[in-house]
Amino acid sequence: MATSKGTHDEPPASPYSDLPEVVSDDILPSYDAVLRNDLLNQTTAVRDDGRVDVDLNSRLCRTLSRFIPDAKTPLPESEEAPPPQYYAELGGSAVLPSRYLVKLNIVIQVVGSRGDVQPFVALGNELQKHGHRVRIATHNVFDSFVRDAGLEFYPIGGNPSELMAYMVRNPGLIPSLKTLRGGEIQKKREMVAEMLDGCWNSCLEPDPVSGRPFVADAIIANPPSFAHVHCAQAMKIPVHLMFTMPWTSTKAFSHPLANLKFSEKAGMDPETANYVSYSVVEWLTWQGLGDVINDWRKTIDLEPVPLSEGPLLAETLKIPFTYCWSPALVGKPKDWPSYIDVCGFFFREPPNYTPPPDLADFLAQGPPPIYIGFGSIVIDDPEGMTRTLVEAVRRTGVRAIISKGWSNLGGVEEKNVLFLGDCPHEWLFSHVTAVFHHGGAGTTACGLLNGRPTTIVPFFGDQPFWGEMVAASGAGPYPIPQKQLNVQNLSEAIQFCLTPEAAHAAAGLASRMKSESGVETAVRSFHANLPLENLQCDILSGQPAVWVCKRGKRTIKLSKMAGGVLFQHLKVDPKKIYINETKTIRIIHRRWDPVTGTTSAMIGTSTDMAKATADIVRKPMLVYQQRKAAKDALVQTGRSLGTGSQHGTMPPGDASHGRGCMSTAGALASASASGVGGFFKSYGRGFYLDIPMAVTEGFRAVPELYGERVPEHEPVQDWQSGARVAGTNFVRGMSGGLTDLVVQPYKGGKEGGALGAAKGVGKGLLGMASKTASAAVGIVAYPGHGIYQSVRTLVKSGVRLRIISARRQEGDYLVQNPGNVPIDVPFILSEFGYLCQKDSEREPPISHDKV
CATH class of the missing domain: 3.40.50.2000 (Glycogen Phosphorylase B;)
Incomplete structure (x- = not known):
């Protein structure tokens, strides 16, 4: 369903033609306002609601559109299924x-x-x-x-x-x-x-x-x-x-x-x-x-x-x-x-709630009221909002419960209005006839689950979206942006929500929503996407593996508890275990072509060098300001305590004064040296790592520009993987580049005759130039990047050590406080010994009834 609003005035065949199929025709609204255009088209047309104007004719939008997947191009098999x-x-x-x-x-x-x-x-x-x-x-x-x-x-x-x-x-x-x-x-x-x-x-x-x-x-x-x-x-x-x-x-x-x-x-x-x-x-x-x-x-x-x-x-x-x-x-x-x-909305179990006397009395004194509330929204003019709400209630002759919310609405006496503090919506919405609120997803879901016609007064974020979806279903009128809210349109919205058509539409939605299991389905979705094959401990099934222990060519995955037992019994040296990477996330800097790739790398390097140059002056100034602020605070403290000279300062000839000056000078020099070091670091990384890598990856990506698939290489994580990738890229680039001179004209001629063969010659020449260039520069770029990653792993180890320490701490805690499941220490030791044996030496373990 396409939903972009254009400048042309020709209306669509039906304002509801693009609605999801789950919305049936018999519950669509008869509200005149929705007939101006497709409701979903208006998702992108409401003004003063916090949306950002997106000019589709801008250079940015036209550039981004080139990367949109073509609907005619089949998705990879993994995504097509x-x-x-x-x-x-x-x-x-x-x-x-x-x-x-x-x-x-x-x-x-x-x-x-x-x-x-x-x-x-x-x-x-x-x-x-x-x-x-x-x-x-x-x-x-x-x-x-x-x-x-x-x-x-x-x-x-x-x-x-x-x-x-x-x-x-x-x-x-x-x-x-x-x-x-x-x-x-x-x-x-x-x-x-x-x-x-x-x-x-x-x-x-x-x-x-x-x-x-x-x-x-x-x-x-x-x-x-x-x-x-x-x-x-x-x-x-x-x-x-x-x-x-x-x-x-x-x-x-x-x-x-x-x-x-x-x-x-x-x-x-x-x-x-x-x-x-x-x-x-x-x-x-x-x-x-x-x-x-x-x-x-x-x-x-x-x-x-x-x-x-x-x-x-x-x-x-x-x-x-x-x-x-x-x-x-x-x-x-x-x-x-x-x-x-x-998956569906998330609903919690209805709370055990007993209404306060004023709420119980109000509900018992007349017909069911409507609910109005804006929850966590902080309104600039709560008094004006209160007057608008009360007047609309008075004009339509309904009874209303108005939630005070974070804006603390209220302060107006009206016999048919009750201003209410905190109250669970799950209970309250079953006792009202309609709900009027800001359009938070949770509040919207709760109202619709109870079959209550809904009017949304959106303030920001996803609230206009949900207002339009409710209106599209017929369960409420078109949303009223908060800046446009007045007595007249709120009164009309109240009257619409009290119609039989709105009640019927809301009841239909409630019936379908009650057949859903949003939370349960979400949990199943979460479980289904977990990497189970790499997540489970090899000794204690049911516990996640956080450690990897290597014994020869064998890799054993251990949980926190299993690791804690083995550490205590000296079966495993804590210094010789590794963090189990249950899910590895690698952010790759993709290069689309050599021109833009190299240009962006040079701009990035120049920016880093300029920032480092400014730090040569900026950092000493910050140090001086910090030292001066600390000295002023010390002087102020001395005045309050009555120490120091008559003016609260240190004597000029005091030794500590001289030492302080020397200390400040040293700190300023150190800060300036840090800026100089940052300059050479940016220069070295840019011209010896980032730019060569950008050139290599940019040339490697060129065949994608004319439709050829470029194979991915393994991630460069250390000097070994860098060397492997460099060798593979060199062989693949040189052989592929020379082969293209023959293969591309042949393929082109077979598919398009003489014109196709001519295009193939061009592709072959371009492929040879780009692939051989990538192969040649990559011999230096990939190993250099790999060495950098190896050094960085050694230097940047603070967070890794913190994770290791926290996991060991939890493992020790679990061993000392096993809870309801006793720890079978002999089994853990026996199973670990069994897993460490070579296949030819293995004997059956004590028991396979794992904890």
Whole structure:
């Protein structure tokens, strides 16, 4: 379903022709506003809702469109195959074990409001049923909310109320001038940096309350947490993304945050425009936060992500993705591969709730009321919003429960209105006739599950998207952007939600949603994408392998507990074990051709050298300012204590004063030398590593420009793999280049006659030049890169040692506190000895009944 709005005025045959097939014709709305154009087209046409205008005729969009997969080109076999049974869109019926085979430590990283956290609480509880240990890492204010649900909690910092207030003031990707002048951008960047650190610590820090060690075996995250892929790369563990709004490129509909400016001049069809919108939004996001993320990556011993790879990193790496919305609203696009799933909304078990007396009395005094609330949204003018809501309720003659929310709405006396504090939606929505809210995915899902007609007043993010999806289903009117909300349109929306047609549509959606099992399906999707073959301990089945022990040519995978027992009994030297890479993530700097590849490498090198040159002056200035601030603080302290000279300063002739001057001079010289060192480091890496590698990879990629498949080489991780890749590339390049002189004209002539043969001659000459050039330069580039990686691994070992230490600490804890499962030490020792034996010397172990 293509959904790009154009400048031409010709209406489509039907405003509902492109709706998902799951929406039947008998529940479509009769609301006049939706007849202006295709509802899904309007996903990209609403103004003042935070979406960024995307000019499809711009140079960036036209460039990005060249990388869009052609619908006529068949996908690779791995992506063309239909999704397996457990990806069934309406609940699935795959036969999987009731409890997963391997019990993992799972950290769930979530950034957002309570509505963003709550679905993951439900997910965490479901994961616990499979024997997993689950920790939710999110903002500090949700500590009790998470722990009360029986889950572990780790604080990552960040203030969700400040984030919500910022998003209301700046609903799009581009902040307002007022925000720029107020310094809020820098505050947000600092908050993101704090949350990145918090997410990393959540992977291997003990529980803040109990002190019980915890090291993550897998990561689940929502995309705005930003740290997910990078933490998984450093930890070498699987990562799975889950979200409530479209975040993966598709031709079916545009990015919810993109407002496409479509015209015939763009020369781009609507489906391609939709696909491009995801790249544009990701590029804008990376422009704002890419440097913050890369600075943080250095602290966990990871190299910066190249500019060309950062925006669509999760898609490039094919990270498994589960979308937690109902397929009854939005079906899975056909161009999403099998590792991306749409599973249904996440619902937790209904809480045991007893309403307070004022709520119980209000419900009993008249007909069921409507619900109005904006949850975690922080509104600039809560008094004005309250007056608008109350007047619309009075005008329509309904009774209403208005949630105070984070904006603390209220302060107006009205007999038919009750201002309510915190109350679980699962209980409350079963006692109202309709719901009016901001359009958070969780609140939307809860209202529809209860069969309540819904009106959405979107503020930012995915809220307009969900408003339009609800309207498309007929369960509510077209959404009212918060800046356009007034008494008149809210009154009309209330009247629409009370119609039999809206009630019938909402009831139909509720019936289908109740047949789904969103949380259970999401857990099956998570399990199905785990690398089970590399995840399980060879001794204790059901425990994840975190260590690799080598005995001759044999590799033995060990869990934390098994490793702890073997360490205690001196069967394994802790210095001779390795981290088990259950999932290796490698971010490759792709080069499309030698010109752009070499140019970007030279620009990057020049930028690094310029930055290092500035550091020669900047770093000493920072050191001087820090020393001066420290001295001023010392002087102030001396004044408050009445020490020092009459003016609170040190005597000029004091020896310590001289030593302080010498110390400052030395620190300034050291800081300046650091800048000089950085200059030569940037120069050396650029001209001896990055540029030769860019030339090699650029020439190697040339045959792809005329349709030839270029084989991938193994990752260069050390000097050995660098030498192997250089040799393979040399042989392949030289032989392939010479062969092309004959093969390409022959193939061209066979397929296209004389003209095809002429083209083949051109391809052959180009192939010979590019392949031999790549082979020649690669003899130096690949080994050089491999040596650099080997040296870097030796020097950058702090994070690796921290991971090893944390895993050993948890292993020792598990040995000392085995819980309900006693440790069979003789079995572990016997099984390890059995695995260490050569095949010819093996005898049957004591028992194969593994713990």
